[in-house]
Amino acid sequence: MHNIFLALAGFFGATGIILGSLASHALKYKLTVSQLALFQLGVQYQILHAIALLAIAIWLHYRHDTLIKLIGLCFCLGILFFSGTLYGVACFGLNSITAPIGGVSFILGWLLLIAVAMRRPKITPHNQP
Template identity: 40%
Template sequence: MAKHFLLIAGLSGLLAVMLGAFGAHGLKAKITPELLSAFQTGVQYQFYHTLALLLVALLLLRFPEASLFHWTGYAFIAGIVLFSGSLYAMAFGGPRWLGPITPLGGLCFMTGWVMMVVTAWRLP
């Protein structure tokens, strides 16, 4: 599973760089400042949690028996998709009903961090 998380982290990091550059250069004149700010927040949180996913992958290489780290990685991936994805979609003109999905992504991020703490506490 560590290899899969490393691959997803690499792809997510690449996508975050591409989206960040697109937001800075391609969207600035096309969307409102509020939507651009939301888009940039999505990029920031994608970067943060891409790095967190990379950390999870490395921890799994060191502690393969710590199965809760698997769920931590899944929670971070779900958070990136739900939180950042919903902000991207809304910036691109997606329906407003996507707004309530964003906090679910935040909940996934928080769940991942709690699971990391619990797993770290249980390590020898």
């Protein structure tokens, strides 16, 4: 599973850079200031969470945990629904009804990260005092 998240981190990172470049060069003359701001906000959240997804992939490589996988899934859904909706609203005037789903996914992912961090480690023969 960590390889999937690693590949998705690369994909979301690369497409975030491409979309940011597109906004800076081609779209700045076609969108209003508020539309461009929405688009750029989508890019910022996409790149930030691509980096977080990279960290999740590395973490999963060393610790197989269902909650960590769920964090990665939440970040992926957040990118798709939040950033994707902002791109659609900015460029095509689409309804922003799915943006809250993405926002909640991001928040849930970060809250799950806290839950994983606060759990007591399991005692195994490798980490006994």
